[in-house]
Amino acid sequence: MPTAGNSRGTGLHRFAIRVFTVVLAVLVYWLLEFIVKDIRAIPGPDFAAIEQRYLDPQQVARLADYDQELARLARTIENQLQKQRVIGDSSRNLQETISQLRELQRLSLEKSLALSEADQAALSNSLNLFLENQRKYQELSQLQAETLDRQQQRVQERDSLAGELDRQRESARKEFQSQLDRHRFWLACLQLGILLPLLALAAILVVRLRGSIYFPLILACGTATLVEVALVMHEYFPKRYFKYVLVGGLLVAIGALLVHFIRTIAFPKAASLRRQYREAYERFLCPVCDYPIRSGPRRFLFWTRRTVHKVQMPAESGTQEELYVCPDCGTTLFEECPSCHKVRYSRLPHCQHCGSEKPLA
Ligand SMILES: [Zn+2]
Numbered sequence: 407m408p409t410a411g412n413s414r415g416t417g418l419h420r421f422a423i424r425v426f427t428v429v430l431a432v433l434v435y436w437l438l439e440f441i442v443k444d445i446r447a448i449p450g451p452d453f454a455a456i457e458q459r460y461l462d463p464q465q466v467a468r469l470a471d472y473d474q475e476l477a478r479l480a481r482t483i484e485n486q487l488q489k490q491r492v493i494g495d496s497s498r499n500l501q502e503t504i505s506q507l508r509e510l511q512r513l514s515l516e517k518s519l520a521l522s523e524a525d526q527a528a529l530s531n532s533l534n535l536f537l538e539n540q541r542k543y544q545e546l547s548q549l550q551a552e553t554l555d556r557q558q559q560r561v562q563e564r565d566s567l568a569g570e571l572d573r574q575r576e577s578a579r580k581e582f583q584s585q586l587d588r589h590r591f592w593l594a595c596l597q598l599g600i601l602l603p604l605l606a607l608a609a610i611l612v613v614r615l616r617g618s619i620y621f622p623l624i625l626a627c628g629t630a631t632l633v634e635v636a637l638v639m640h641e642y643f644p645k646r647y648f649k650y651v652l653v654g655g656l657l658v659a660i661g662a663l664l665v666h667f668i669r670t671i672a673f674p675k676a677a678s679l680r681r682q683y684r685e686a687y688e689r690f691l692c693p694v695c696d697y698p699i700r701s702g703p704r705r706f707l708f709w710t711r712r713t714v715h716k717v718q719m720p721a722e723s724g725t726q727e728e729l730y731v732c733p734d735c736g737t738t739l740f741e742e743c744p745s746c747h748k749v750r751y752s753r754l755p756h757c758q759h760c761g762s763e764k765p766l767a
């Protein structure tokens with residue numbers, strides 16, 4: 407009698423099962439990906455905190471002071487430059503004024519006239535102002551040179567201090583890197599700690615439920631878990647280790663497949679055994695040793711698996727209705743049915759006359 411397992415369903419049903427299996431696999435993959443992402447989001451070591459432990463706070467403060475002072479010096483220099491520019495402009499103006507007045511004075515002298523009182527005053531005034539300006543300019547230049555000296559000195563001091571702090575920071579960086587490595591190692595352990603048991607469970611279920619109608623479901627979950635595990639391993643393990651893990655995993659998988667197929671041939675399962683028996687009976691060959699079943703109208707013929715359909719049948723008609731044992735290997739091939747006492751196939755599950763079932767050996 408047919409069981410649910412033998413029903414193959416319509417094409418649409420089979421297609422739907424395939425599509426939903428893929429959808430299920432994608433959904434399971436997403437779920438695992440979310441879990442892995444959440445674990446990955448666990449905060450790692452804080453570089454600023456580590457740096458604070460490694461840097462001398464006094465030196466850090468001094469560096470900040472230097473930076474402030476350098477900024478102030480830069481502003482001062484800019485200021486002095488502006489003042490110099492203003493004074494320079496003013497001096498140029500005065501120079502023009504003075505040369506104009508001098509020209510006037512020269513013309514007056516040529517005409518033997520004295521320069522007017524006001525012009526005389528303007529000239530001496532301008533000269534005084536010019537000299538005053540020059541003095542200020544000199545002073546500013548002196549100041550500027552001193553400020554530049556100080557700036558240069560501070561820059562040197564700051565650079566050496568910054569170099570010292572950089573050396574300290576290098577130690578902090580090393581410490582941070584080692585802490586980060588440890589953190590990543592624990593993240594990997596946590597993620598694989600969740601994924602690997604799931605993968606093992608999926609593998610066990612895949613093997614156990616191989617014949618089950620729910621096999622596609624388990625296979626989808628298992629495949630999704632396997633992909634996620636591979637991705638996590640690829641992310642956390644250095645490439646040179648990962649390739650060993652990958653090849654090792656492939657070796658195990660291919661080895662398991664080989665063992666499976668070898669065992670299937672050596673210890674056939676009921677379904678494949680039944681198929682093997684059925685095909686042999688269809689070709690009138692002993693299902694165990696392939697020797698022709700020569701009874702009834704085929705009694706005097708000989709054929710093989712290949713030539714069975716080319717053999718000319720004698721005119722005598724009739725069906726296979728006699729007990730028969732393979733003369734080669736001694737396997738009983740046709741026997742009496744215990745229910746209806748007619749002749750039935752020994753190696754097929756049902757009697758062709760009454761349908762009673764017997765378990766296959
Ligand atoms: Zn035989």
Ligand SMILES: [Zn+2]
Pocket residue numbers: 743744745746747748750757758759760761762
């Ligand atoms: Zn029967």
